[in-house]
Amino acid sequence: MPSEITLENGITTIKIKHGTTKVDRNSPVPAGEETPTGKVIDGTHENDLNQTITRTIVVTNPDGTKQTITQEAKIYRDATYDNVTGEVTYGEWSTAKWDAYTPENIPGYTVSESIVPAVEVKNGQKDETVNITYTANEQIGIISYQDKAGNEIGTTPLSGKTGETVAVNPEIPAGWQLVPGQKIPKTVTATTEGIPTVIVKVEHKTVVVTPATPATDIPTGKVPGDPSKNYPTMEQLTVTPTRTINVKYPSGKEESIPQEVAFTRTAIFDEVTGEIKYTEWLPQGTSQWAGYQPTTVTGYVPSQKIVPAMTVNPETPNETVDITYDKIPEPQEGQEIISYQDANGQVIHTQMVTGEEDGDVSFKPEVLTNWQPTGELPHSVKITGGTTVIVIEPVTTTIQEHKTVKRTIVEHLPSGDKQTVQTVVLTGTGTKNLVTGEVTDVKWDHGKFAAFTPATVPGYTTNMRIVPEMDVTSASGDSTVEINYIPNEQTGFIIYRDENGNEITRTVLQGKTGEAVAINPVLPAGWELVPGQSIPATVMATPDGISDVVVLIKHQMITVKPGEKAPTGKVPGNPSTTYEKMESLTKEVTRTITIKLPDEQRQVITQTVKFTRTATFDAVTGKVTYSGWQVDGSNEWPAYPAPEINGYTASQTSFLAEMIIPSDENQNITIEYTKNNQPVEPAKPVTPITPDQPTTPTEPAQPVTPTQPAQPTEPSVPAVPTNNGDKQVIG
Incomplete structure (x- = not known):
């Protein structure tokens, strides 16, 4: 059918053009198909009109497992082919989209891509693969060296990546030493919240100095735990109270008898404070000067019948006892000397009795106080002009002594100290010599301190779970048991959330029960605080932990x-x-x-x-x-x-x-x-000429076929204005 008919001077012109066929993307042309003119259609096949472009996201988790996310974008175009030549004209490709993908936030790890951005997929885009991995974060912690009261003395840093086993190698601060009996882990595992604090109990290191310690081993100079201090000068560790008995015999001979009791003590140097503590003085053997009975010299009596035993202490001053001998007068006619002697023949006392020679004379015995005869005491004596001996001995008595032993238990509670005093009274039974004052053969009974369970305080750990039962003997001394309440390590988090409530990251809060823990937000890179929120400066560590602090953050905009x-x-x-x-x-x-x-x-x-x-x-x-x-x-x-x-x-x-x-x-x-045109003077009119006979018009020429107008160019798309209002033309 003609598309256009032109009638001009009897000539009909029919204008025709190539027909075309549109091809929809859903109905592509099979390969090898021809046009009505027998030309092979060069295109418009399935792959010419449709593309599937794939983005594969492979996520490798910290445990090595993999997750694959496949995103497909389908784009298409339509086409038109020439029914005569088979040539193909294509339309514009459509676009599609790969959606944004946000990997899971795994605490303790940093993801290689926090977001895989959305992409507008156009023609020419290639298939691509995005590999996402997780890197273990560097975690930190400390070895905390704490005294018995829970005070931190020093720390050693610990570092390692999430999931790693970190070696624990304590480096004890100078002047301190490990508290014996505690279990210190050899390793600790770095968690997503950090490396747990390893608490190591330490106590003041001490140096014990005895009287036998060489002078070169006695601490002097700077104190290791506090070099700003110097050790003081040590006091003496031995003292020897001495009693010297000087005896002058009738022959002129002199003898000096020293009696010594040695007391010693130990000095304990504290390598943290520099203080020196001293133990109690202890006797090296007996704590008495022994009793002394002068040697018997016939015909003489000593000036002191006996030097009694005496218990001494380190403060007892030295003393001197002088003993001389006096001649016993010879009995005369009608006299008899009564000599009171101990079992060793030592003259304790003499008494003169007079009467008729060879006659029996009654007398009243003069037995000294605290002495008693070993046999029957005579009340008459025959006067022989000689000496009659009566053997006497010291009087003894049974006595009881009492000793009170105390154990003081001090609970250093968080609310204040509380004392519990346990008391045991021991009784000893012995024999006392009333002359010398010596007590011998003392037999003591026994007692016990009951077991004691410290009070339980939530959020705290005691250094002793129980104070055990303890036997008490005469050798026991007073003692003090200190129970310390060590605040437990508590944890919490600063949680950083965006304005939609999504958690972006978190940082660890650590502190001990009862402590005020400082809140120092460390914002993730690229983020800033949402203004107007109230962030506390501190938060209290309670027995139940540290409350989480939520900090709102938003994208930082530049x-x-x-x-x-x-x-x-x-x-x-x-x-x-x-x-x-x-x-x-x-x-x-x-x-x-x-x-x-x-x-x-x-x-x-x-x-x-x-x-x-x-x-x-x-x-x-x-x-x-x-x-x-x-x-x-x-x-x-x-x-x-x-x-x-x-x-x-x-x-x-x-x-x-x-x-x-x-x-x-x-x-x-x-x-x-x-x-501009200039005006011209009009010419004078002339007489018209008679026209000639008109000629036959010539045949008009065949009109030329007009050329196809050029395809107009695609106008460029103007930029979209933003809120600029309507354009105005001002006239």
Whole structure:
């Protein structure tokens, strides 16, 4: 069927063109199919009209397991083929999208890509694979060296990655030593919240000095645990109270008998405080000066019948006892000497009895106080002019002694100290010599301190679970047991959440029960605090732990103005990606008026409206957004009148003022001048000539087939203005 018929002077012209067939993407042309003219259709097959482009995300978890996420984007286009030639014309490819993918946030690990961004899939995009891995975070902790009261003396840092086994190698502070009996782990595992604190109990290291310690081993100079101090001078560790008995015999011989009791003690040097403590003085053997009975010398009596035993102590002063002998008078006629002697023949006392020689005389015995005869005491004596001996001995008595032994238990409770005193009274039974004062053969009974269970305080651990039962004997001394309540290590978190409540990350809070733990937020890179929130400066560690502190954060936004440098390189909040490239922040829309003057000179008038905008970069995603365009100065091209030139007419006499918006295009206008026509004098009319016979008109020529007009070019899409209002032309 003709598409067009033209009738001209009896000639019919029929214009025809190649037919075409549209091919839908859902109905592609099979390979090898031909046009009605027998031409093979070159295209429009399945692969020419449809593409499936795949992004494969492979996530390798910390435990080595893998997860694969497949994202498919399908794009298409339609086509038209020429029914004569088989040539194919294609339409534009559609676009599709790979959605953004956010990997799971696994505490204690850093993901290689915090987000796989959404991508607009266009023709030319290749299949791609994104590998996401998790790197164990570096974790830190400490070995905390604590005294019996729970005070931290020093620390040794621990470091390792999440899941690693970290060796525990204590480095005891100078002047301190390990408390015996505690179990210190050889290793500790770094967790997602950090490395648990290893508490090592330490106590003051001491140096024990005895009287036998060489002088070179006695501490002097600076104290190891506090080098700002020097050790004081040690006091003496031995003292020897001495009693010297000087005996002068009748023969002129002199004898000196020293009696010594040695007391010693031990000095204990504290390597932290520098203090020196001393133990109690202890006797080296007996604590008595022994009793002394002077030697018997016939015919003489000592000035002191006996030097009694005496218990001494370290404060007892030295003393001297002098013993001399006096001659016993010879009995005369009618006299008898009564000599009171001990079992060793030592004369204790003498008594003179007089009477008729060889006669029996009654007398009253003079037995000294605290002495008693060993046999029957005579009340008469025969006067022989000699000596009668009566053997006597010291009187003894049974006595009881009492000793009180105390054990003081001090509970250093968090609320204050509490004392419990346990008391045992021992009884000893012995024999006392009333002459010398010596007590011998003392037999003591026994007792016990009951077991004691310290009070339980939540959030604290005692250094002793129980104070055990203990036997008490005469050798036992007073003692003190100190129970310390050590605050437990508590943990909590600062949780950083975005404005939608999603957890971004967290940091560990650590402290001991009862402590105020400082809140020092460490924001993740690329984020900033949401203004207006109240973040506590401290939070209290309770027996149940440390309450979590929630901190709201938002993406940090970086605003760039014209002339300022845009951020580039890796994005702080996602180092696996880089910042988008910034587009221009300035734009000029120009109207250029070119005036072509009659003398062939040119005059150019330029009218420019300037616009600016700002760019805002997201420090987490790396994406950039732009503000709306703002006019910088006047927002119009001013009206312009073309210059008037005498004898010439301008092609356009004026241009109206025009309000400009950012989407307007530049304009180029040319003004040309045409010379005005001059008036001509009319010619005088002439007589008309008679026309000739008309000729037959010639056959018109065949019209030329017009050429196909050129395909107009696709106009460029103007930039979309942002809230610029309607364009105005000002007249």
